Amino acid sequence: MEEPSRSRRGRGPSLARRIVSWSVPADEVDVVLGELDELFADKLAQRGGGAARRWYWRQAFGFLWRPPAARRDGPDGSGEDGMLRDLRSDVRWAVRGLRRRPTFTVVAVSTLALGIGANSAIFTLLDAHFFAPLPWDRPEELVLIWETDRNSSEVTTVAPGNYFTWREETESFVDVAAFNVDYANVSGEGGPAERLTASYVSPHFFDVLGVDPVLGSGFDEASVESADGRLVVLSHGLWTRRYGADPSLVGRDIRVDGAPYTVVGILPPDYRQPERDLSWQATELWRPLRLDGRREDFGSRWLRTVARLAPGVDVGRARAEMDAVARRMAEAYPTQNAGRSILVRTVDDYLLGDARPTLLMLLGAGVAVFALVCANVANLTLARGEDRRREFAVRAALGSGSRRLLRQIVVEGIVLALAGAVVGTVGVWLSRDLIQAVQSRFFSGLVEAAVDLRVVAATASMALVAGLLFGLPLARSAARTELRDALAEGGRRQGRGAATRTVRNLLVIGQVGLATSLVVVAALFVRSFNRLVDVDPGFEARNVVTFEITALPGREEGDGVREYFRETWDELERVRGVASVGLVSDMPFTGENRWTELVLPDRPHDPMDPPRSEYRTATSEYFDVMRIAVARGSLPDSDWEVRRPMPVVVNRAFASRYWPERDPLGARFELAWQDTLAATVVAVVEDVLDDGFDATAEPIFYAPFGALPNRRMAFVLRTDETSPLLWSSIRAAVARVDPEVPTELRLLEDMLDETVVRPRAASLIGSLFAVLALLVAAAGIYGVLSYLVQSRTREIGVRAALGASRSQITGMIMGESSRLLSLGLLLGLAGALLAGRSLSGLLFGVPPWDPPSMIAAVLLLGGVGTLAAWVPSRRAVRIDPREALRGD
Amino acid sequence: MARATLGEFEHQVLLAILRLGREAYSVSIVGELEDRTGRDVATAAVYVTLRRLEKKGLLTSRAVAPEESGESHARRYFALTDAALEPLKDSRRSFLELWDGLEPVLDD
Numbered sequence: 001m002e003e004p005s006r007s008r009r010g011r012g013p014s015l016a017r018r019i020v021s022w023s024v025p026a027d028e029v030d031v032v033l034g035e036l037d038e039l040f041a042d043k044l045a046q047r048g049g050g051a052a053r054r055w056y057w058r059q060a061f062g063f064l065w066r067p068p069a070a071r072r073d074g075p076d077g078s079g080e081d082g083m084l085r086d087l088r089s090d091v092r093w094a095v096r097g098l099r100r101r102p103t104f105t106v107v108a109v110s111t112l113a114l115g116i117g118a119n120s121a122i123f124t125l126l127d128a129h130f131f132a133p134l135p136w137d138r139p140e141e142l143v144l145i146w147e148t149d150r151n152s153s154e155v156t157t158v159a160p161g162n163y164f165t166w167r168e169e170t171e172s173f174v175d176v177a178a179f180n181v182d183y184a185n186v187s188g189e190g191g192p193a194e195r196l197t198a199s200y201v202s203p204h205f206f207d208v209l210g211v212d213p214v215l216g217s218g219f220d221e222a223s224v225e226s227a228d229g230r231l232v233v234l235s236h237g238l239w240t241r242r243y244g245a246d247p248s249l250v251g252r253d254i255r256v257d258g259a260p261y262t263v264v265g266i267l268p269p270d271y272r273q274p275e276r277d278l279s280w281q282a283t284e285l286w287r288p289l290r291l292d293g294r295r296e297d298f299g300s301r302w303l304r305t306v307a308r309l310a311p312g313v314d315v316g317r318a319r320a321e322m323d324a325v326a327r328r329m330a331e332a333y334p335t336q337n338a339g340r341s342i343l344v345r346t347v348d349d350y351l352l353g354d355a356r357p358t359l360l361m362l363l364g365a366g367v368a369v370f371a372l373v374c375a376n377v378a379n380l381t382l383a384r385g386e387d388r389r390r391e392f393a394v395r396a397a398l399g400s401g402s403r404r405l406l407r408q409i410v411v412e413g414i415v416l417a418l419a420g421a422v423v424g425t426v427g428v429w430l431s432r433d434l435i436q437a438v439q440s441r442f443f444s445g446l447v448e449a450a451v452d453l454r455v456v457a458a459t460a461s462m463a464l465v466a467g468l469l470f471g472l473p474l475a476r477s478a479a480r481t482e483l484r485d486a487l488a489e490g491g492r493r494q495g496r497g498a499a500t501r502t503v504r505n506l507l508v509i510g511q512v513g514l515a516t517s518l519v520v521v522a523a524l525f526v527r528s529f530n531r532l533v534d535v536d537p538g539f540e541a542r543n544v545v546t547f548e549i550t551a552l553p554g555r556e557e558g559d560g561v562r563e564y565f566r567e568t569w570d571e572l573e574r575v576r577g578v579a580s581v582g583l584v585s586d587m588p589f590t591g592e593n594r595w596t597e598l599v600l601p602d603r604p605h606d607p608m609d610p611p612r613s614e615y616r617t618a619t620s621e622y623f624d625v626m627r628i629a630v631a632r633g634s635l636p637d638s639d640w641e642v643r644r645p646m647p648v649v650v651n652r653a654f655a656s657r658y659w660p661e662r663d664p665l666g667a668r669f670e671l672a673w674q675d676t677l678a679a680t681v682v683a684v685v686e687d688v689l690d691d692g693f694d695a696t697a698e699p700i701f702y703a704p705f706g707a708l709p710n711r712r713m714a715f716v717l718r719t720d721e722t723s724p725l726l727w728s729s730i731r732a733a734v735a736r737v738d739p740e741v742p743t744e745l746r747l748l749e750d751m752l753d754e755t756v757v758r759p760r761a762a763s764l765i766g767s768l769f770a771v772l773a774l775l776v777a778a779a780g781i782y783g784v785l786s787y788l789v790q791s792r793t794r795e796i797g798v799r800a801a802l803g804a805s806r807s808q809i810t811g812m813i814m815g816e817s818s819r820l821l822s823l824g825l826l827l828g829l830a831g832a833l834l835a836g837r838s839l840s841g842l843l844f845g846v847p848p849w850d851p852p853s854m855i856a857a858v859l860l861l862g863g864v865g866t867l868a869a870w871v872p873s874r875r876a877v878r879i880d881p882r883e884a885l886r887g888d
Numbered sequence: 889m890a891r892a893t894l895g896e897f898e899h900q901v902l903l904a905i906l907r908l909g910r911e912a913y914s915v916s917i918v919g920e921l922e923d924r925t926g927r928d929v930a931t932a933a934v935y936v937t938l939r940r941l942e943k944k945g946l947l948t949s950r951a952v953a954p955e956e957s958g959e960s961h962a963r964r965y966f967a968l969t970d971a972a973l974e975p976l977k978d979s980r981r982s983f984l985e986l987w988d989g990l991e992p993v994l995d996d
Binding site: 023024030031032033034035036038039055058059062063 | 964
């Protein structure tokens with residue numbers, strides 16, 4: 001549709017009119033605009049609105065391009081400021097020059113666009129991780145506090161007793177709040193039953209974070225007490241998605257885990273839980289955490305805690321105080337707190353810290369590619385500058401001051417760089433969805449990577465730096481030009497300009513060096529990634545479907561929960577396409593581990609280092625579904641009954657830690673719980689790495705489901721194939737037992753993949769940069785040698801005339817290139833060693849000095865470099881001595 | 889130095905002004921050039937050329953305010969000076985001489 005306002009009364013687009021009025025002298029504006037409008041009205045009548053507006057824009061750019069003002073000044077220089085006029089003519093001159101050399105311009109602009117584009121993309125990610133504010137009030141004051149084990153330095157969640165002590169007996173914090181990671185089934189109003197990531201939070205949790213609900217309120221002690229905890233706060237997303245953003249929802253009841261809960265508040269849309277969870281699923285529902293009667297509980301560690309630092313207290317001081325608290329607690333409660341210390345981390349560090357090394361690596365790679373690009377364009381510009389020595393010499397002789405010439409050169413560089421920046425920014429803008437996807441998939445869903453004005457500004461300043469960087473070598477060389485020499489040479493340089501050549505050679509050496517370093521680093525990441533995914537996790541993930549469900553009230557405990565899972569298990573067994581069904585308390589790769597302290601009868605109890613183990617509840621079929629090999633003994637034959645002592649399965653790490661000398665089968669131990677629970681080892685299974693490929697196997701025992709039932713369990717199903725039909729049959733089977741229980745199916749293979757996303761990102765993006773670097777470096781070598789051949793045509797001709805053989809000429813050119821190449825390679829390997837040392841934390845199973853990576857880089861760069869040199873050397877061989885000598 | 893010579897576009901602009909007589913202002917000049925040459929003409933190029941020709945003394949101009957002309961905006965009218973006729977004649981003559989005898993080439 002036409003926009004009537006723009007063409008009303010035959011006037012051109014207002015922005016275009018403004019451009020025209022900037023471009024013509026003030027006293028002419030009315031005339032010019034009036035006359036353009038008149039012409040515009042004609043075009044409008046002849047060709048229609050769209051064409052007329054395009055015509056107007058062309059005219060406007062015509063005025064900008066050739067402002068009549070520039071031609072109109074009198075002898076006194078009136079009309080326009082001299083500086084601005086010079087600048088405008090410099091820009092015009094530069095653009096004209098670039099248009100005259102399309103190949104040079106296209107190569108330079110596209111190389112620059114790649115470099116600047118890649119850098120802006122990285123800057124977008126960095127911006128999100130380093131500078132974008134976290135979505136809480138004064139996030140720099142927020143810290144998360146954990147317990148750690150001094151011996152194993154393992155970080156654990158917090159015992160309620162410790163939380164109370166921290167909250168009440170410390171001075172570093174305004175307040176401390178507790179929360180956990182949980183799940184909730186929402187059913188009834190608003191659609192089918194859903195399983196959500198949820199959290200129990202202490203009533204003042206939202207106050208600590210400084211979050212104000214957009215509707216209603218958070219929790220407060222009194223109302224939590226009077227409602228018996230049946231209150232719920234919802235995320236903005238859930239409120240909008242499920243309840244159509246109905247404001248009257250606040251105050252009403254909804255069904256959560258099969259019971260009515262009153263909605264008291266809706267959080268703002270940008271709220272995020274201070275939790276990184278592997279599946280990056282946002283928490284959507286909060287219930288009040290009640291710790292009545294848990295004040296003395298120092299044994300079960302299941303809370304996460306967040307605290308706000310008191311005014312004027314920094315993390316260092318808070319840590320010092322918590323160290324003292326940990327010592328005090330160890331003395332007061334040696335059984336549970338001996339050997340424990342406390343870890344305080346800022347939310348910023350905790351949530352984003354892990355992604356940062358990878359991002360910094362990317363930044364390093366980006367800067368290296370950018371430097372390469374600049375070196376390359378500088379080289380190209382310099383080569384062109386050689387051709388233009390004559391032009392500059394003449395202009396200098398005709399009275400252009402040397403400052404004016406220098407400025408001209410710098411302006412050319414900047415015009416080039418800005419063109420690259422514009423193209424690069426457009427590229428980044430077009431790939432913004434991709435960048436966001438990379439951000440949320442590889443780094444963190446907590447912050448959003450948005451291409452914004454700051455990124456554009458960063459790109460523009462990079463472009464300016466680039467302009468100066470490669471404008472300067474040319475300026476240097478131009479400043480040396482003597483008219484007499486330039487003209488005497490007939491514009492051709494022979495045997496002179498050694499300094500320029502040195503600069504150019506150094507640039508090529510630098511390029512090869514940077515490219516080598518990048519290729520080595522990329523090779524390290526690729527090899528590290530391959531090592532990582534080649535690790536045998538000890539189980540077979542193919543064709544395993546898994547999902548977690550929570551038994552609803554009424555069947556949460558004892559026989560009820562046993563029956564519920566038994567019935568569901570029976571239903572699942574009958575689904576066609578499901579080969580076997582297993583049950584386990586914690587899905588692999590969720591990072592949720594349960595630990596318990598043990599009492600081993602044949603070992604003295606050391607309170608400073610009590611025997612501990614991870615544990616899970618599982619059925620015997622779990623090992624079969626996961627293809628976890630049984631090393632010794634046999635699995636318990638019945639999983640569903642309560643048996644004392646309970647028959648447990650231990651892994652190899654457990655057996656070798658606690659019974660290195662004797663046969664573990666038949667060994668007994670006790671769980672150090674309030675009601676001591678005895679266990680007998682009936683089987684030993686192989687270790688599995690289900691916390692990630694780079695984890696080490698910890699001691700673990702598997703208790704039969706019947707003995708230690710849990711209301712939240714994960715099913716693992718080995719299937720013949722995975723099809724949508726099968727998935728819906730599985731859902732239907734679960735729903736037959738309880739239609740209110742939602743299921744969210746996942747492939748174990750996908751979960752496995754998620755554990756290696758960051759190494760994958762590092763290897764993918766690293767390789768991308770390496771390829772870029774390789775191309776740019778090859779272009780650099782090619783450019784320098786081509787120019788070398790061209791400028792030495794005469795010399796080569798003379799040599800050929802004097803009888804130099806083809807192979808001698810080839811050797812001369814290739815010799816030059818191999819000198820540059822080998823210096824660059826040496827430099828690059830040294831750089832890679834330096835870079836590798838700082839990257840070693842990101843590598844798995846590959847040392848930073850990994851010889852295969854180095855050799856691969858040398859071969860690759862050497863090969864590509866030789867190829868790039870070979871083409872100009874062929875040209876040198878074909879030089880006809882007669883042609884070459886006739887040149888003068 | 890010899891008499892001022894004309895560029896191709898300057899030549900065209902001067903001819904357009906001659907053809908338009910008293911009605912020569914930039915809009916009509918652009919229109920005349922587009923009609924006669926069949927090509928789009930950049931307004932800015934016409935402005936620049938008019939200024940240059942004026943500076944060379946080949947044109948004079950006068951601004952007419954809207955109140956005076958009854959138009960919706962101010963206009964600047966151009967007229968050739970006597971000095972313009974000589975280079976025009978020169979250009980024409982050199983073209984015609986160069987073309988002399990080449991007419992058969994055009995028939996192909």
